[in-house]
Each structure stands twice: as structure tokens, then as C-alpha cells.
Amino acid sequence: MTENKTNSPVDPVRSDRVAPDRVDGRMKVTGGAKYFADFELPNMAYCVIVGSEIGRGSITSLDTKKARNAPGVLGVFTHENMPSIPGWDAPVGDKADGPPPKPDTLEKYRILNSPKILFDGQPIAIVVADSYERATYAASLVKATYTKQAARTDLDKHLAEGIAPDRSEDYMRGKADGYRTAPVTLEANYTIPVEVHNPMELHGILAHWTDANTLMIYAKTQGVNATQQTIAQAFKLDPNNIRVHTEFMGGGFGMGLRTWPQETAVVAIAKKVDRPVKLVVTRSQMFQLVGHRPCTVQTIQMGADTNGKLVGIAHAATAETASYEDFTEATVNMTKFLYDCPNVSTRYRIVRLDRGVPIWMRGPGEATGAFALESAMDEMAYKLGIDPIEFRLRNYTETDPEHNRPYSSKYLREAYQRGAEAIGWSNRQNQPGSQQEDGWLTGYGMSTGTFNAFRWEASARVLLNADGSLRVQSAVTDIGPGTGTALTVIAHNVLGVPLDRIKVEYGDTSLPKAPTQGGSAIVSAVGSAVFDVCTLIKNELVKLAIKDGGPFAGRKADELTLSDGILSIEKEPGKKVAVTDLMKSNNLTVIDKKGDSKGGPDLQKYSIYSFSVHFVKVRVNPLTGVVRVANAVSVADSGRIVSPKTAASQMIGGVTGGIGMALTEEAVIDHRFGRFVNNNLGDYHVAVHADVPAIETIMIDKPDPHINPMGAKGMGEIALIGFAPAVANAVFNATGKRVRDLPITPDKLLRMS
Template identity: 55%
Template sequence: MKDYFFQDSVGKPMDRVDGRQKVTGAAKYSAEYELPNMTHAVLVGSIIAKGRIKSMDTKKAENAPGVLAVLYHQNAPKVPGYVQAAHPSEPKPVGQPLRAFYDDKVYFNGQPVAVVVADTLERAMYAAHLVKVTYEEEKHATDFTKNVSKAFLPTAAQRNPKHPLNDYVRGKKDAYKTADIKIEQEYVIPTEVHNPMELQSIVAHWEANDKLTVYDKTQAVIGTQNAFAKDWDIPVENVKVIATFVGGAFGNGLHTWPHETAAIMAAKKVNRPVKLVLTREQMFTMVGYRPHAWQKVGMSATPDGKITAITHEAIGQTSSYEEFTESTLQQTRMMYTSPNVTTRYRILPLDVSTPIWMRGPGEATGAFALESALDEMAHVIGMDPLEFRMRNHTDRDPEKDLPWSTKYLKEAMQMGAERIGWSKRPNIPGTLKNGEWLVGYGMGVGTFGANRGRAKVRAVLHDDGTVVLQCATTDIGPGTGTAMVQIAAQNLGLAPEKIIFELGSSLYPPSPSQGGSATVASVGSAVHAACKALQQRLATLVADNDAGFKGATADKLTFDNGYLSLAATPAARVSFADVLKRQKLKEIEVTEESKPGDERTKYSMYSYSVHFAEVHVHPLTGQIKVAKIVSCADAGTIVNTKTAGNQMIGGAVGGIGMALTEGTVMDHRFGRYVTKDLAEYHVPVHADAPAIDVFFVNKPDLINNPNGTKGIGEIAIIGVAPAIANAVFNATGKRIRELPITPDKLI
């Protein structure tokens, strides 16, 4: 079958297919669903960081107007999945997610200890303030620095010598220590909070005793469905999850959280639908965050700029009840040609809530240390940082000893350097000025696995020539639906306006969660397969039933603009719609699955980015202005230059926050955040964001998947923070190794 594309749909800057719905308010988010007989729930949070609940006085709350129930550990409906009877031969579980209202234990300040259900939100909020809790407080530990000696190798790595979080050595261990030219520095990233526009929310409704429907803010429709089915011990098909629109998510929607279980419990107790929406303050403690991390990098190099050794150590924060881990050290193992690499990863349990993956997961954290160290090493040997990276470019994965599926990082570097004006960068810091402002240039490289998972897509071709595609995937903002329409238009030979992509429901064929930069590669491949299957069905119909095409084989047909024709005689053609009408068919339907194959054992697959920053620093006040950012990516085929560019811009803005403004502050006397709203926790705003130029190499990776795509979501931010930090050093000569870089650290 010959591929014939409608107007080369892939690669066009097509407007978002759901854009009008979003800007007109027609798009419905989870908290906006209204069900008959709806009730409202409000959580009560702990005011201590560690201890137990001695007593719970709920009488005043229960007697308040409109209150239907006040639930806590002594009266909440029991969750069957909380009872874990591990077989003696099985290894003991390594912690577990917080179980809402399971017992009287308190693990962190702000932990949900009760939920109030009332007939209106205002009444629920009022009654929640009437709940009186007394505690038996224990001494808590929330200060990372004071407790860092308690860090340990994650249990999963202790049990499995081949676990990727185990200590890693290539060549000689800690070889930098005996080198003549070396650096050794420590880097710190504070706790950072996701803070998407849409608050975490859920509407829970038990349609029957064993049939649950939730309208939930989640990045994992099928994952959430499976989790709730397991928790409540009901058939998975009896759990329906709806997440049609998600108002931003950076990883906080990749986990099921206590507030979701609390809402489901409440709905079961009052036998009515329950809506629960977290407050902005609760978003800081109940749905994860980027964990506080300490890192140390030791590096050595030859005078002519060849890296001889890297040692990268990291400690990440976790909770006392669950071991959260991430790939902080992955980039160090495979990015540069050092013959000697050592990595060590540890986690530090504290009396705080569990972290979660935050855009760029551990790689964004690790890249801050690694890419800052690269800049420091280049400065020590007097080499341009771009040239230093070029000299240590890897043409083959040194960790796995495999060829890259594709790698165009050098092209991305050259592209970005030209557009930022890298040639203007002085190698001596503090020497370039613009009026009274110091000017500096910096760069940082990012990488993330070009992941792909198993996904299914249903495609229905109707007799009016339109196609409806369905998949359970969500869209957290990157324009997933738009990309899928473009992929379908390209592969089916149909105008995009005749294609609808329906998503965000567990009633549709399954897909992985939207996370880890894998959605377009996973779901897009299933769309590709479904479109090819539709073409095959059409080919069979005309070959069997149309005299003009009798005996024609699929490989002799072309498909374009809603018509199929013989390649040898293009004038002989018939529309998709007429093929169905002639056979008196209202529609034809296919469901296709796509999954990765053994290519992942033969190649190493990554996306790459490089970010260049120009900053201006006022020498008297320490004020930093990011004047320009240029981000370039090797992300395979770019399906939509507009939405892909939007992702890169969003990542750059997130990187500005990471570098200059974001970071929680905790009062360790109480284990309580001081920064718990958007007034005190400073996310970057329009005034912080400069002109951000985005460029793509745009060369396909057809080894990865049939559309040639690789992920963008993570590499959009990985490397931005060190680019800015390196630019600040180039402007001022001051190296700031603890984020965020605030004026007080420069004056």
C-alpha cells in the first residue's frame, strides 16, 4: 500500500482542535461536573508533623447546618485494598502510599485526618473548622541538612544488584580524585511544587454498590481505573474514569492521592455524589512535589578539553512512609565520553509527604549539577563551554554500549549557538556590559528517554466520510488531540477537519499515562496502525465489490483527500464515503494496538535539547533579568510546530522558575511550609519570561516508531536552569550552586 499524504498534515502549525472549547468555557474540567443530588467535601489537615491522633471531636461539625457526615479513621468506610496479606515467601513491601483515614498515625503536617461532607461547599468549609483534634506529638525531622547522614540506598536497589539505582562504575571508581586538573562542587535544589492552574479535584459517584464513576484530574485514566478497582475490590470494568480536560499537570496527576480516596469514601457513606477540590495550600502537601536534593560532582579533564572522569552523587528527599526515587543520575551515565564514571544515589526519609515526578523528573535535577559542573570545568581549563561539550560528544551510548537510534545533538547545539549570538560571549566573566547591566551567556544540555508504550486506538469511518478516533489517553496541555488528528490525516489521507479524536475516558481503548514524554510515540503509533487498518478495509471493499477496482491489491491504491484511487490510473477514484454507501454500510470500525518491539534491545533511544540563555544582572541590586532564551531540540518528527513550540516555551518558563524564583521555605519548628500560596511561592510570571525562540532539528527516528517522533515534554525544561546559572556566572563571575538564584546571593 503506497503512503500518500493529505497536504503533508504532519509538521503544520495547526490550531488546537479543542482551542475554541477552552477559550469559550465549553471545555469541562473535573470540578465543573454537576450531578443530581451533589454534595461537597472539605478535608481537615493535621497541624503536627509527626505523632498520633488522641481524640477527634466532631459533634459541633456534625450538628452544623447541611452537614451529612464527618469521616475519620474510626468511622470511615473500610477500603478493602488497604488490607495487605503478604505471603511469607514474598519480600516485605517497601512502604506504601498514604492510606486515608486508616489509623491514628500522623506522618506530615497537613496530612488529611478527616473529611466533612455537606450539601454546599460553604457549609462544608465552615463545618471543617469546627472539627477539633487533639494529638500526641512526637519529635519530627524535616530539616534535610541536619538529617542528611540518615540517607540510604533505596531498598529496591539493595535487593537487586542490577537495579538502575544501584551504585554505578564505568572504568575506575572516583578516578577524578587523582587527576591534576579537577573540580569538586556541591549543588542544592530546594523542594519545588507543581502549582498547575487547575487545582486537584474529583467528583465521586457510586452508581451501585460495586459500580464507581469518577470525574478526576488525572494524567493516567487507565492507571487510576486500575488503582480504584484494586482498592475497592470491584471489577475493573465497573470503574469509570473521566478526565476529558486537564488544566495543567507536571507529574502531580500520575499518582492516586488520599483526597481521591477520601471523596470515594464519602460518596459511599452518604450514598450521593461527592465533589472534593483541594485548596491551593493543600496542593503544597497532598499531591507531591519535586524533592529537595543535594548533589556533588567531581570531574577531571585534560588541558585540551577531554573529560577523564566524572563522579556524581545525589541524595533526594522522600517521606517516612514511602520510598520515592527518580533518575537523577541517568544523564551523567550516558551524555559525555568520559572513560571513568561513578554515580551514587541515596534517599533521605523525612516527616513530610511523598514527592512525585515533576516535569523533567530526576533528570532536571541531575542536569542542574552536571551541566553546571561542565561549565565550571570548561572555565578551569579556559575553554568555551560549547566547544568543551562538542569535544566530549558521544557517538554511541557509553552506558549500554549500543548505537543511538538517532542523535542530532550537535546540530541542535550549532543551531542554538548561532541564534543566541554565542560568538559574543566573553570567556572571561564580568567583562560584557549593556549600560549599567552586566551581560552573560550560558548553556545547558538536556536528555530524556525516547519512551514508547503499548496503546490501543479505535477508529470508526462513517458514511459521511468522517472519522472518529478514540483512546483513553489524557491531554494535560501539550495538544495531544491535535497531534493525533494530524497523524491520522497524514496516514489516512483525509482532511484534518473530517477527523475527531476523543480521549480522556476509561470507556475508550487503553493507553499509558500521559507522562515521561511518551504519549505521541505510544498513542500516535496506535493511530498510525488504526489508519492503516482502515485503509486495508477500504481496499478490500473496493477490490471485492467495485468493478473499476476489481482485483486491485492494497499496495496499488493511493489515499488522498478522502478518496482512494489506482496508482496506475489516478483518474479512477472513489471517495471513502461512497465506498461505504455502495455497500450500504453506515460505518466500518477497527481497533488496533501498537507496542514497541525488540528494537529497544538493539538501540539506545533518547531525545535531546540544548538551551542557551542571555541574562542581564544589575551589579548593585543583584537583580537578574533573563533577556533571551533559545531552546533547540532533537525530538524526531515534529507533528505540530505550534504546539511543540508551546511545550518548549512552557518548559523554558518552568526552568526560569527553577533557576530564579521557586523554592519552598519550611518552619522546621513545626514542620510546616511558610510558602503555601502563590503570593509567597514565586512561580515565574509574564514579567519574568523574555523572548523565547524555539527551533527543532526535525529529523525522524523511524527506529523508535513509525511516525518518527520522540518526546518533547521533559527535555523542554531539562538543562534550562543550569543554562541560566551558567549565564549568571558569565555575567558576574559569581557561581551560585544553590537554587533559586536570588539577588541576596549576588550582592
């Protein structure tokens, strides 16, 4: 999209919509944005974690003498001298920000609390020194000996040990094995490996006790209020005594959705050494200490009649979790409602392994489940000899079959049509391996994605100043999608204040409370709060204008319009007043409003989802098995698009992650030792520029009439959900080879020759 330099740039697709550049764009590319690790405080110390070298067992001896005597070292903390964390003193599991696990079924894990080792890389010591270099050197001097046990890290070998997690029930609609009665059936297994978030910014925290009961924290967190609450619980403090700051975040993808044990430990250590302490974990520790997408094995059993109507689907998934904490996600959920099918059953199980606990990763659960479901839909379409889009349309549903209620809005048919036209779907041949370009096999694939569209409770404060400038305040963290830009646009649309006169302040617990950024819900939640508070200010201005003695005395409120800082009457162009003059005449230096916003009970009447359709054209080298994504088109049905440029960037980012998920990303574990062997960016292959083609994004851009006043639904998750199966389906169309275990690497295709 070309750069717009006007004060209120216009979206070229819709003449009534503004499409500004990112409000934080210049700051980020010129180095003005400060991330947590950029903050420096007087007398600051630095932490380095020493990780276990075994995957399971116990520490038998720990020699820290050389480390303690190294230059600049302030302390070496182990299970023998770790400071007490008051909220952790009870005998519960590690998860301080959630319900404790059942002590009879889970091992106990407290960081630096026991000689017991539960996973590779588990912290066995934290070294604190007056410089990062000195802390790193001293950490290398810590020596441990262990009693080793065999680490259980191979999910395939332990699938039979899967258990039903708490609060998770098997689902059934119709008959459990209804698919068996169909004349055409399919049964296949699909595997997702461990995937690691690996954003550019490393994880960590900077903790500073300003006095015995007051704490300042700079952290990599997707929710400053959530971190504030977690630390308050751990240290039994009043949350108001804790301030958390995270204005900018260099990629979250889910790893920042909880406060990790090492962060809480740093807070305790900072109090012990009585100075600010910073921890930045290493790249290899990012594989061990801040979660990952769990390895998951899925089975799809599907049946359809000869006319292409689904008869039944059974979807079973088994995923890894830690031995000390149960992690679950919505892997099988979209199978329950995406298609019109009378007989649907799902089952979800977890297996406790000797690994660090997983965490939600972009498209949590649904991205994993979509690979199985949408690959199976493609396989069934081939069995039936039906175009994959047509097969989906024959099983399209206008209502949610899981809950038997209407969707709040759904324009998936239009998404199929527009995406097919853009990718050139009519050029596709249904016979696999029948198309070539320049000696490369070519193929087309598509897939559907969906994710809940939420509206959580949020607060905002908006201040309209007498000079016409506007300040918007919210504690929300902008983890990269352009939240600040979206809130700017919403305020502009309500109050008509020029974009360059609006400043959004965010990412700090001193500001009005906001939910954690995750689940594609922030524009819906915080955006609604900003919309509502700006509306309060607009109503206040109108009241001032139409009161006795006002410039529009005697006129009705709905006759007035507000644009570019001017109140006017549309039918009387000459009748207008500047907001600045109106405030001056009323002796107002500022109009300051704060409010809370949440969805009403009417939302329960609808199933509210965002949808996506991904189309891919691939080229496959028949000699080497190399796969290249030649073209990608992603269509979003996510309500009204508030900020077109950042929305397009969200889709492009999702596609980039989807290419990595489909073709390159896999954290490899040597199960003899329970250790990652490619725990670096040289060997763990994320998609790079050479892997990513030009990406076309299409927005259906029709408002949802129920979810919020903007009509906007989430987009961040659906940008990724469904992309990997679109690639897999295109590879099959190009080669006739069906790869069901990601990533689709050349060796897998060559082995099928």
C-alpha cells in the same frame, strides 16, 4: 506563529506538513471544556479536608461535635469512624497503586486510620456537607489536641542518614575515583529545593456509586486506566465496573501520576453517605497532599586533561522521601551516558523525613540531575579555558557508553550549532563580567538535556463513516500538550481525511486502553496505535478499490494514493474515486477498526533518547542582583515533529517552568514546626509573563528510524531538562558568581559581592 485559517494549514518550514491550530483551543478559551470540578451531579455533596497542625506526633483528642451539628453536614469522618476500604485492610503502607513497603523499615500510613501524625497537613478529618460553603465552615469547627514530637524536615541535617533504595544500585564504569588522576579537577555541591507543581487547576475527585458495585469517577488524573485499576484494587471491584472520566486537565506536571489517599477516601465516603461526593483540595493543601519535587543535594567530582577530554565523573545525589513511603527518581542517570568518559560512578540515596511523599515533577530526576552535571560541565570549561560548547563537543559520543549500544538517532551536534547561531553565541565573551548593556551585566549560558524516549503499549479505535468523517478513540488523558491535535494530524496523514472532519474522543475508560500521560510517551504510544489502525482502514479501502468490479480493478495496491478523501493514481490524474462513493457502492455505513500497538524486540538494540539544548542570555543588575532572562533559544532533537504548533508550545512551557526553577521557585519550610510558610501563589513565586521573554524554539525534525512509524520521540520532558543550568551558567558568565543552590535570587548574588 501566524494563525492559519485554511482547512489543511501548512507548516511554513516544511511545505508537505500540516500545522493545525489546537483542535481543543476554541473550546478551552470559550469555557466549553469541562474539567473534573466542573461536573455537577444531582444530590451532590462536598468534602473539605481538615489537616494536622503539627508535623509529627499523635492526636490526643478530636472534638467534632460542633462540626457534626453544623447546618447541612452529612458526616465528619476521622480515624474513629472512617469507612473500611477492603483493599487497604492488610497491614501495608499507603501506596495502594504499587508494591507495599517493608513493614520493618517504614511507618504505616493509612489516611484517617490512626491518631498518628506523620507530616504537616496530614488529613485528620474529612467533613461532608450539602454545599462547599457549609463543609468549609464545619471544617473550621473541628478541634484537635496533640502530643507533639520534633519533626525531622531539614535534609541538610540528616544527609548522613541516606539509604540506598530498593532496586537502586550504585553504578561504576572504569575506576570509581578515576577523576582524581586528571590534571584538572573540580568538586562542587548543588542543591535543588522543594518545588511544588502548582498548576492552575486544583486537585481532587468526584465519586458517584451508581449502585453497590458500580462507580463513576471524575478526577484529576494523568491516566484514567491507572486510576481505574487503583480504585478497583482498593475496593476489590471488577475494573469494568468503574468508569473514570478525565477529558481535560488543567496542568499535571506529575502530580496526577498516582491516585492519592484522599481520593480513595472520598470514594469510600461517597458510598457511606450514599450520594455523589466531590473533593477539591485547597491551594495550601496542594503543597502537602499531592507531592512535590524533592529537595536534593548533589556532589559532582570531575576531572579532565588539558586538552578538554573528560577523564572521570563521580555524581552522588541524596534526596528526601517520606517516613512512610520510599520515593525515587533518575537523578544521576544522565551522567552515566551523556558524555564520552572512561571513568564514571554514580550513587543515589534517600533520606526519610517527616513530609508528605514526593512525586515525579516535569523532567523527573533528570531535571534535578542536569542542574548539577551541566553546571559542573560549565565550571570545568572555564577552568580549562575552553568554550562550553566546544568542551561538550570534545566529549561527544555517537554511542551510549552506559549500555555500549548505538543511539537510535542523535542529532545533538546540529542542535548545538543551530542554537548557538540563533542566540548569537559568537557575541559571548569567555571572561565573566566583561559585558554590559544599559548598565546591566549581560552573559550567555547553555546546557544540554536528555530523557528516555519510550513507546508503551496502547490501543485505539478508528471509525470511518460513510459521509467521510472520522472518529478516533482512546482512553488517553490530554493533560495539556495537545494530544488530541497530534492524534488528529496522525490520522490525517495516514487517511487523508480533512482535519475538520476528524474528531478525537479521549479521556474515558470506556474507550480503548491507553497508558498514563507522563514521560513524554503518549504521541509515540497512542499515536502509533492510531497510525496502525488508520493503516488498517486504508488497506481496507484499497482492497475494495482494486477488487474485481472495483474502480481500480486489476491495479496494484501500491499504485494508489489517498488524499482529501480521494483515492487516485498519481500517474493518471483523471483516474480517481471518492472514499464516500467507494463505501456507498459497497453498502458500508462505517469501517470500524480497533487495534493494539507496541514496540518490537528490535528496540532493545538501541538506546533511545530525546535531546535538547537550551541557550540563554541574561541581564543582571549589579546594584540589586535582579536577574532577567533577556533571550531564550531551545532546540529539540526529538525525532519527527508531528504537530509543529503544539510542539513549539511544549518547548515554550518547559522554558517558562525552567525560568521558575532557576530564578524563583522554592517551597520554604520552617523546620521548627515542619510546616511550609509560603504555601500560596502570593509567596511561592512561579514565573509570570513579566519573567518570560520571547522564546525561540527550533526543531531538528529528523525522524527516528526505529521507535515508531511516525519517527517521533517525546518532547515534554526535555523542554525543561537542562534549562535551569543554562540560566545559572549565563549568570556566571555575566557576573563571575557561581550560584549552586537554586533558585538564583538577588540576595545570593549580593552576598557574593
